[in-house]
Amino acid sequence: MKPAPFEYVAARSLDEALAALADAGEGGKVLAGGQSLVPLLALRLARPDVLVDVNQVAGLDRVVVDDHRLVIGALARHRAVELDEQVRRAFPLVSAAAAKIGHVAIRNRGTVGGSVAHADPAAEWPALLLALDGEVEVASPRGRRVVSAGDLYAGYLTTTLEVDEVVCEVRATLPEGRTGTSFLELARREGDFAIVGVAAVLAIEGDEVRHCRLALSGVGSTPVRARGAEELLAGAAADDAAIAAAAREVVEEIDPPGDIHGSADYRRKVAGVLVRRALSAARDEIGRMVA
Amino acid sequence: MSERRTVTVEVNGERRSGSVEPRTTLADFLRDELGLTGTHLGCEHGVCGACTVLLDGRSVRSCLMLAVQADGCSLRTVEGLAAEGGELHPVQEAFSAEHGLQCGFCTPGFLMATLELLSESPQPSEEQIRSHLSGNLCRCTGYHHIVKAVLRAAETMRGDVAASRA
Numbered sequence: 001m002k003p004a005p006f007e008y009v010a011a012r013s014l015d016e017a018l019a020a021l022a023d024a025g026e027g028g029k030v031l032a033g034g035q036s037l038v039p040l041l042a043l044r045l046a047r048p049d050v051l052v053d054v055n056q057v058a059g060l061d062r063v064v065v066d067d068h069r070l071v072i073g074a075l076a077r078h079r080a081v082e083l084d085e086q087v088r089r090a091f092p093l094v095s096a097a098a099a100k101i102g103h104v105a106i107r108n109r110g111t112v113g114g115s116v117a118h119a120d121p122a123a124e125w126p127a128l129l130l131a132l133d134g135e136v137e138v139a140s141p142r143g144r145r146v147v148s149a150g151d152l153y154a155g156y157l158t159t160t161l162e163v164d165e166v167v168c169e170v171r172a173t174l175p176e177g178r179t180g181t182s183f184l185e186l187a188r189r190e191g192d193f194a195i196v197g198v199a200a201v202l203a204i205e206g207d208e209v210r211h212c213r214l215a216l217s218g219v220g221s222t223p224v225r226a227r228g229a230e231e232l233l234a235g236a237a238a239d240d241a242a243i244a245a246a247a248r249e250v251v252e253e254i255d256p257p258g259d260i261h262g263s264a265d266y267r268r269k270v271a272g273v274l275v276r277r278a279l280s281a282a283r284d285e286i287g288r289m290v291a
Numbered sequence: 292m293s294e295r296r297t298v299t300v301e302v303n304g305e306r307r308s309g310s311v312e313p314r315t316t317l318a319d320f321l322r323d324e325l326g327l328t329g330t331h332l333g334c335e336h337g338v339c340g341a342c343t344v345l346l347d348g349r350s351v352r353s354c355l356m357l358a359v360q361a362d363g364c365s366l367r368t369v370e371g372l373a374a375e376g377g378e379l380h381p382v383q384e385a386f387s388a389e390h391g392l393q394c395g396f397c398t399p400g401f402l403m404a405t406l407e408l409l410s411e412s413p414q415p416s417e418e419q420i421r422s423h424l425s426g427n428l429c430r431c432t433g434y435h436h437i438v439k440a441v442l443r444a445a446e447t448m449r450g451d452v453a454a455s456r457a
């Protein structure tokens with residue numbers, strides 16, 4: 001038996017979960033898919049007093065595509081999002097990214113809300129949310145509030161959420177009009193956490209870039225938005241030269257860590273290549289729509 | 292602080308109960324409480340796939356679930372594959388025939404993941420097989436023979452289905 005002892009509460013409703021968390025105070029922790037938390041329990045890197053299991057809370061697992069908006073319940077499993085036909089049509093970058101999370105057995109259990117709350121800078125969901133103008137709705141005994149993806153991440157495995165707050169829903173938006181997207185990552189083996197990942201959203205009007213969002217995983221202690229490159233592209237022609245310039249700007253503006261999986265220089269280089277490819281793919285997707 | 296709880300599951304078609312602390316993983320419950328030691332534990336933190344079982348038909352790592360979370364669920368483990376008389380399941384038969392195992396430590400996990408794959412995709416490509424089994428590590432075979440075994444099992448099982456329809 002590897003984890004240290006804890007008290008276990010299987011909440012049957014959100015209110016029950018919130019009450020149990022409020023009672024537990026600092027020692028409480030939400031258990032969703034368990035694909036990040038249970039390893040931490042096994043290694044005793046996490047030693048909560050009370051685990052509040054939200055898997056039986058009904059109604060938290062919906063996946064709804066409404067035109068250019070995507071609404072995902074916190075308990076939706078990665079695998080359900082990956083295989084959702086509507087998501088595939090309207091948010092192909094989300095399907096592509098979800099399919100890259102770990103392995104099938106991980107995706108069968110792991111949840112979108114868990115991934116967003118776990119705040120691993122190498123994970124797919126946080127970068128996706130940044131690129132898709134995302135937000136999360138959280139509940140606590142004080143009521144509900146909405147936190148934008150840009151305000152959610154405070155540091156390595158750390159969000160700005162309070163210990164008694166539960167993520168209920170995750171929402172993402174694509175700009176209207178002619179929009180192309182892409183999600184690319186580099187990992188040593190299928191299912192490994194990516195060394196670097198890139199989520200790109202591009203909207204074009206005429207021949208000009210009207211909107212660009214670029215978010216990267218694996219290049220900082222949080223997911224990172226490449227604002228310099230976004231600004232460089234806004235209003236520019238969506239040609240190879242502008243895309244190459246944006247990729248160079250990303251290489252300049254990021255400050256990635258180095259570890260056994262790749263040095264900081266290597267990550268910078270990979271980020272540049274992936275940004276160039278992701279932007280080109282997003283632009284070509286728009287091209288195919290018109291053709 | 293963490294009082295014991297009764298967990299009741301249906302394993303390989305049989306109702307089984309046991310009493311566990313909440314911190315007991317599903318893997319430890321299967322092995323230590325129910326005596327089903329066919330499910331192996333390699334890493335015990337989600338990396339190797341040796342502990343893969345089917346929970347309501349889907350592959351899960353039994354080291355990453357608490358036994359209490361499986362209460363009321365239906366499980367399938369490697370012990371549920373062979374027929375009563377000991378006749379091997381087509382997936383087991385194929386692993387044996389194609390040398391999809393050497394020491395056999397990883398095999399229960401591979402068999403269960405393969406079962407899920409073939410129930411979703413009766414005619415998987417080699418790429419699909421490699422992707423579906425990417426979460427299972429094998430130190431012996433180099434995977435090549437495992438892929439061949441899955442292709443063979445798929446063929447047998449499609450034949451079985453066709454034969455039963457005829």
Ligand SMILES: Cc1cc2nc3c(=O)[nH]c(=O)nc-3n(C[C@H](O)[C@H](O)[C@H](O)COP(=O)(O)OP(=O)(O)OC[C@H]3O[C@@H](n4cnc5c(N)ncnc54)[C@H](O)[C@@H]3O)c2cc1C
Nearest residue numbers: 030032033034035036037102110111114115117123167337
């Ligand atoms: C072998 C392996 C490979 C993996 N590869 C990848 C990968 O490539 N990419 C990737 O992104 N992830 C990967 N993961 C992690 C996986 O995606 C997890 O599912 C995810 O990070 C956490 O989701 P969960 O539902 O499992 O959360 P849990 O493990 O249950 O919880 C994780 C954390 O989030 C908190 N939490 C969970 N739900 C909520 C909520 N609704 N509100 C507030 N807090 C909450 C928990 O308290 C805990 O602190 C991998 C995991 C394994 C074991």
Ligand code: FES
Nearest residue numbers: 333334335340354
């Ligand atoms: S023992 Fe469960 S994944 Fe290794």
Ligand code: FES
Nearest residue numbers: 393395429430431
């Ligand atoms: S057969 Fe030995 S680990 Fe796979």
